[in-house]
Amino acid sequence: MSKVISCVNQKGGVGKTTTAVNLTAGLGKMGKKVLLIDIDPQGNSTSGYGINKRDLNKSSYNLLCEGAAIGDVVVKTEFKGVDLVPANMNLVGAEIEMIEKDNRESVLKKAIAAVREKYDYIFLDCPPSLGLITLNALNASDTVLVPIQCEYFALEGLSQLMSTIRLVKQRYNSNLELEGVLLTMYDGRLNLTQQVVAEVKKFFPKKVFSTVIPRTVRLSEAPSYGQPIQYFDRSSKGALAYDALAEEFVKGIR
Secondary structure, three states: OOEEEEEOOOOOOOOHHHHHHHHHHHHHHOOOOEEEEEOOOOOHHHHHOOOOHHHOOOOHHHHHHOOOOHHHOOEEOOOOOEEEEOOOHHHHHHHHHHOOOOOHHHHHHHHHHHHOOOOOEEEEEOOOOOOHHHHHHHHHOOEEEEEEEOOHHHHOOHHHHHHHHHHHHHHOOOOOEEEEEEEEOEOOOOHHHHHHHHHHHHHOOOOEOOOOOEOOHHHHHHHHHOOOHHHHOOOOHHHHHHHHHHHHHHHOOO
8 A cells, every 4th residue: 555645835935846746756766656646726746747737637626626536637647657646727716615525624535545556655745835735635644744945934834834734633644644854955055054954953853854955956947848857857966866865765764
């Protein structure tokens, strides 16, 4: 049975989608069978895998709001080992539509159950908020991966995120655990970066990935070509970092 991991941070611009796309690609390269479910209305993971959001017949909206079978929504990507449930702007009003549903916090968990035997890992790329869609993701997940930007403001809201995770664990999903915290946009030359790293490690002892994701132009360019960084520029610092992260993730040692 697959392990389900939510990529979560209610703050935008921290490298959450970049991590979802490139970590899944790295795991796929390692021979793992991976499903990435894009539940962010911006659909950036969808674009990051080269899929045109305007051409979608079905998306994660149909999964969450219309009861579509997940097998009818999954798209095979052209990249090794990775399937995708895409997203588009239809998802914008999904939380309002879901309010009327019975067991609305468990819609995604129920949908995922049908394919858990098919994959090694299922990743959920969550929206930058702590609303009903993210609640669904946390309820469906085994663990939570939290990307944190190496800047001061990234630390703000961290306690709110952890309070939400604790609340979900108490009320809905007692098995939910923290997979790890990933430091992104890392620049070791800056004193501020070192201060943020120290604070994060103090806040999350033994839960911070050893791998850090550097701030690089190539990581920013790759999505516009619809390719994970490992395929866009496999010798770049970003590609090497996400390959290292994939190996660390599989080993499960922090």
